[in-house]
Amino acid sequence: MSVFLDQCYEHMNKGEVIVAYKGTIGADIITNTLSLVELKLENIDVQNAVKKKLYNILVESLQNLYHHVDVPLNNGESDDCKSNFGIFILSKLEDAFRISTGNFIHHDRIPVIKEKIDKINSLSEEELKEFYKFVLNNQKFSEKGGGGLGLIDMARKSGNKLDYKFFKYSDDFEFFNLTVVINAPSNLN
Amino acid sequence: MELINIEGTPKTPTITMNAESGVIDIKGRSIPENSIEFYKPIVDWLEEYAKTPASKTVVNVQLEYFNTSSSKCILDVFKKLEVLKKNNNDVIINWYYEEDDEDMLEAGEDYESIIKVPFKMIQIVD
Numbered sequence: 303m304s305v306f307l308d309q310c311y312e313h314m315n316k317g318e319v320i321v322a323y324k325g326t327i328g329a330d331i332i333t334n335t336l337s338l339v340e341l342k343l344e345n346i347d348v349q350n351a352v353k354k355k356l357y358n359i360l361v362e363s364l365q366n367l368y369h370h371v372d373v374p375l376n377n378g379e380s381d382d383c384k385s386n387f388g389i390f391i392l393s394k395l396e397d398a399f400r401i402s403t404g405n406f407i408h409h410d411r412i413p414v415i416k417e418k419i420d421k422i423n424s425l426s427e428e429e430l431k432e433f434y435k436f437v438l439n440n441q442k443f444s445e446k447g448g449g450g451l452g453l454i455d456m457a458r459k460s461g462n463k464l465d466y467k468f469f470k471y472s473d474d475f476e477f478f479n480l481t482v483v484i485n486a487p488s489n490l491n
Numbered sequence: 492m493e494l495i496n497i498e499g500t501p502k503t504p505t506i507t508m509n510a511e512s513g514v515i516d517i518k519g520r521s522i523p524e525n526s527i528e529f530y531k532p533i534v535d536w537l538e539e540y541a542k543t544p545a546s547k548t549v550v551n552v553q554l555e556y557f558n559t560s561s562s563k564c565i566l567d568v569f570k571k572l573e574v575l576k577k578n579n580n581d582v583i584i585n586w587y588y589e590e591d592d593e594d595m596l597e598a599g600e601d602y603e604s605i606i607k608v609p610f611k612m613i614q615i616v617d
Contacts, residue, residue, distance in 0.1 A: 329524050333501065336522075351591045354556070358594065361522050361558050368524055431601070438566060439605050451559035459594055 310389065310469050310477050314402040317393035327388040327405075332364045339392060346394070348486045355459050356399050356484050360392060362452045363401050363482065370405065397488060402481040409474050416466075419480075422453055423463045430458045460484050492543075495536055503529055504554060508536055513545025517568075518553045521561040530564035537571035544580050548572065553587035553615070554595070562598070569606045576608045587613045 311324065320342055321335060339360060343353045367388040389404040407415070425433060434454045441450050457464050462483050469477040492510035499505035504519035523529050550572060557565065569584065576582045584606075586599035596612060603610040 332524070337501065349591070351593070354592055355594065358556055358558075361556065365522075365524060365558060365560065431597075435601050435605060438562060438601070451562060455559045455562075 306469070306471060306477075307389070310404055310479065311391075313467070313469075314389065314391050314404055314479055314481070315393070316402075317395040317400055320392045320394055320399075322389075322391040322393075324389045325387065327364070327367045327386045327390075329368070332368060335364060335390075336361065348488075352399075352484065352486045356401075356486075359456050359459055359482060359484060360401055362456050363403050363480070364390060366452045366480075367403050367405055370407070394486075395483070398486050399484045400481060401484070402479065404477055404479040406471065406475050407478045409476060412468060412476060412478075415478065418453060419464050419466055422457045425457075427458075427461070430454065434458055456482050492540060493536075495533070506533060508533070508540075510540050510543075511545065513548040515548070515550045516553075517551070517565075520555050521557040521565070523558075523561070526558070526560040526564045530561075530567065534564075534567050534571060537568065537575075541571065541575050541578070544575055547581040548575060548583070550582070550584045551587065552584060552599075555589075557598075566602065566605065569602055569608065572608050573606050582608050584608055584610045585613055586610055587615050589615050590617075 307324070315322070321339055323331065323335065325331075336357070340357065343356070346353075367390065368386070387406065389402075391400075391402045393400050393402075422430065422433075434451065437450050437454060453464060460482050462485070465481040465483075467479045467481075469479065471477050494510070495506060495508035497503075497506040499519040502520060502523045504517050504521045506518075507514075507516045509515070521529075552565075572582050572584065584602075586602070588595035588599060596614075599610060599612055603612075
C-alpha cells in the first residue's frame with residue numbers, strides 16, 4: 303500500500319514544493335493549508351492577479367478532494383484507506399504553479415469522471431463560460447454540497463487543460479490524480 | 492423585520508441585511524465547505540422581506556473570493572431579488588471587483604446574464 307502511494311506521490315511531485323500533504327482531508331486541514339499558502343504567497347514575486355487565481359483554484363481542488371474522497375474502502379487492507387485519504391501538492395515551476403491532487407475512487411466512477419474532464423478539455427474559452435453558466439443555472443446541488451462546477455471553474459480560471467491519470471490499486475479501486483497548471487509569467491512590474 | 496448581522500470569518504462573508512433601509516451588504520470571502528447551510532438564513536430572510544420590501548433595495552456584493560459551492564447559493568440569493576424586481580420593486584445589485592481581478596468581474600457578468608436585475612459593476616481602486 304505505502305509503496306503504491308509513494309509511487310503515486312512521486313508521479314505527482316514536480317517542481318519546487320510549496321505545500322505538500324498526505325493524509326486525512328478534513329475541513330481544518332483545508333483551512334490551515336489555505337492560510338499557510340496565503341502567507342507563503344506573500345513572499346513570492348508574482349502578480350496579484352495570479353495569486354488570486356491560484357488561491358481560487360486551490361480552494362476548488364482541496365474542496366473537491368474533501369467532497370469526493372470519501373469512497374468506502376473497507377477492504378481491510380490498510381489503514382491508509384479508512385478515512386478521507388488524499389494527497390495534494392502545490393509547487394512552483396519556472397513560470398507557473400502546479401496543483402496536483404490525488405484520491406482513491408471506485409472503478410465504476412472512472413467513466414463518468416473521464417467523460418466530464420474530457421468534455422471540459424474539449425471546450426474553448428467561450429464554450430467553457432457557457433457550460434459554466436448552464437451548470438450554475440440548471441444543475442441541482444448534490445447532497446455533498448458540490449455544485450458540479452469545481453472542475454469547470456478550475457479549467458476556466460487556469461485557462462489550461464486539466465491533466466488526469468488513474469493508477470490501478472486493486473480490482474475495485476484506482477488512485478485518481480488530477481493536475482492543473484496556473485501560468486505565472488515573471489513579474490514585469 | 493429582524494436585522495441580519497453576520498460577522499465574517501476566514502471562510503464566510505460579513506453579511507448585513509436591513510429591511511428598513513433596503514440595504515444588503517455581502518462582503519469578504521465565501522469559501523465554506525457547506526455553503527447551503529450558511530446561505531439558508533439569508534435566502535429565508537429575503538423571502539420574508541419580499542412581502543413588504545423597502546421602496547428601493549440595494550445589494551452590495553464585495554467578495555474577495557468565492558468557491559463554486561457558494562456560487563450556486565449566491566445565484567439563489569439573486570433569484571430572490573429577481574422575484575422582487577418582477578413584482579415592480581426597485582432593485583439594484585452593485586458588484587464590486589478589484590481592478591486587477593478579471594475573474595471577479597467576469598463572475599459578475601455571468602450573473603448579470605442569468606438574472607434579470609440591473610447590475611452595476613464597480614471597480615475598487617486602491
